[in-house]
Amino acid sequence: MTIGIGLLGLGTVGAGVAAILATPAGRHPLVGELELRRVAVRDLNRPRPVELAAELLSTDPEAVVDDLAVEIVVEVMGGLEPARSLILRAIAAGKPVVTANKAVIARYGEEIAAAAARSGVYVLIEAAVGGGIPIIEPLKQSLGANRIQRVSGIINGTTNYILSRMAAEGAAYPDVLADAQRLGYAEADPAADVQGGDAADKIAILAGLAYGGPVPREAIPTEGIDQLDARDIAYAEQLGYVVKLLAVAQAMPSEQAMPGEQAEQLLDVRVHPTLLPKAHPLAGVNGVNNAILVEGDPVGQVMFYGPGAGAGPTASAVVADILNIAGIRQATGGRGTQAPLDPLLAAGSWRDCQLVESAVTSHRNYLRLRTSDRAGVIGAIGTCFGEAGVSIQSIVQFETQSAGGAEIVVITHEVCEANFRQALAAIEALTDVQAVAACLRTL
Template identity: 80%
Template sequence: MTIGIGLLGLGTVGAGVAAILAQPEGRHPLVADLALRRVAVRDLSRPRPVDLAPELLCTDPQAVVDDPAVDIVVEVMGGLEPARSLILRAIAAGKPVVTANKAVIARYGQEIAAAATARGVYVLIEAAVGGGIPIIEPLKQSLGGNRIQRVSGIINGTTNYILSRMADEGAAYEAVLADAQRLGYAEADPAADVQGGDAADKIAILAGLAYGGPVAREAIPTEGIDRLQARDVAYANQLGYVVKLLAVAERLGEGAGGEALPLDVRVHPTLLPRQHPLAGVHGVNNAILVEGDPVGQVMFYGPGAGAGPTASAVVADILNIAGIRRVGGPEAGLDPLLAASSWRQCRLVDGASTRHRNYVRLRTCDEAGVIGRIGTCFGQAGVSIQSIVQFESSEAGAEIVVITHEVRESAFQEALEAIRALHEVEAIAACLRTL
């Protein structure tokens, strides 16, 4: 029996999905049973990377959702609206949905999950995080018996490409970004990538799945790489670190007595020791490190974006649903909801109470005793220093880099305030997290 597919969007990912469905040879046998019935595009006259019959195309996405020949709706158009409304429309019509839209799921996942539960349909989202890396289903199923302590990852290929180039070549951020845009790795407007928003969407989804409850996307502290300077990447290298844009979700307690589980969820540039599992992830690749009990550390690595990897994940979800239809529905055993694992409440802790190691670069006068006075400020705030190094010294001044041991954020900020008050300190030029 043929299963009709309605495709919302025919951009990079949509064209990749269409290409897979058009060439089922050598793939899973179920692919041959999938047929594109209708495809929504913005412009009918635009050239396409995949050759489709003209009668399949339309400019009305609602017509795709409502078409009785469409059994599964695949949303790869991106953006918040009309994507959210179309997903809910498909659910209301009793049609399962596959989506790669991390922005919609990060913000409206609970609403969509509730609608899917009420209607008894599937919403699968493997392609929303990590491109071709299988991480959603492993978190929901394969690792379900673990007590997850921490999920951390490099989950934005654009920023990882930029940081890899900066580290390898000593190039400035602006120059590498321009190259990334020319090569198609970065959008003309790269804000969602370089300011960390894309990674924050994805870690919100992963945190919800790992810890069993929704995480407020808007509350996630987010810092990108758009203000990162090449000299900090170079200094990190000299100290034995690499700089990566890291997305982290970490359990900070038990949430005993019915209280919400306390989580530290954040996105920021981070210094990683060279021996760290994520330190060797280069270029546009992504990697997600899951740490749990009893499994220990498990890392998922691979291409995090692009037509091929993301389309691969979309089609995998389609096949999941197609397989269930063949054997009789939800009783086949697949979790029917993108957020069916939401079985408890989670809360983000106050950032001032979290504990981290830190990298600080200071511009100072080059005179005797400066390092001692800086050390005193840290010591009086209860901040233990791992290393303090003077990198430059001239008539114009000096640059001093400090790496702290793990410390409570409020104490660290107290130390920085005292350092800012020193007349010898011209500026706190950079402040990054360190693992």
């Protein structure tokens, strides 16, 4: 029973998907039953890494979706539009969808889930987060019996490559970024990666799956690595840490629900450079690799690790989702493209998730200050922290080439963000403090 596939996009990932479908030997037997029927491309004459018959190609993606020979629509074109509209068009036509588009799912996942539930079709999104790492299905199913306490991860390969090189070589950010672009690890416009937007898209999806309700993507506090100074990576190394761009979703205390009801779930969701102790499970994840650490009750800590981007890993996840739908279809005699449950959140959006105000969250902090090199400066800084109720783990003065100047690095214990900001304002007002040179989170 051959299943027709319509492919929207033939870029890096799309070509990888097409290559897998064209070479079924040695793969799961169902791959041989998948047939590429139509492919939407922007330019018919552009050279491509995979050879396809000319009659398969079209510059009209709506025609690909509408083709009666297409039974599963695979969206790998990226961007918000027309990808969102095409996904909804396929759903309205009763066709299941496989997508790798984290930007669309992070912003319009609730709309797409509602449309899919009305039409009774699957929308599978394994490739949207973590490339070839299987994380979506485990969160939906394998870990479903757990109370998820925290999901944290290195989920952008570009930034992890840059930070790994900066740490290993002491290189400056602009130089490593240029190398990453030359090697194809970073886009010509790297903003979505280096400013944290890509990671924020992905943690919004993971948080929604882990905690049972959509998370407002635009409300996630996001900080990238484009302002990071190599000296902070060097100081972190001396203090026993590594710096990673971390995406975190953490459950906060909520009011207790009545029996049979679900309480609103308060979440602390954020993306920012973070100092990780070298013994932390995520600290050794280097290069373009990704890793996601899930902490739950009763499972404890579970980490998912592997290549987070590229044609091979992402195409692998896309085809796995296609096989999932094909397998159900085969088992039900062709009726299995219909989904009885919400396709994005397994059992639907069953809880209201809200992001808490940053002021009430608690974190450890790394602070680098440029100061005068005079007696009493460290004492004055310590007094500011003490008056704000902030406990200091360590305070170290580093040498500087500036005559009469010093650099002081402070790492705090876990403290309420409002208290830390109060102390920071008092420190900035000190005459001997010339600048707050860096302020990062610490685990």
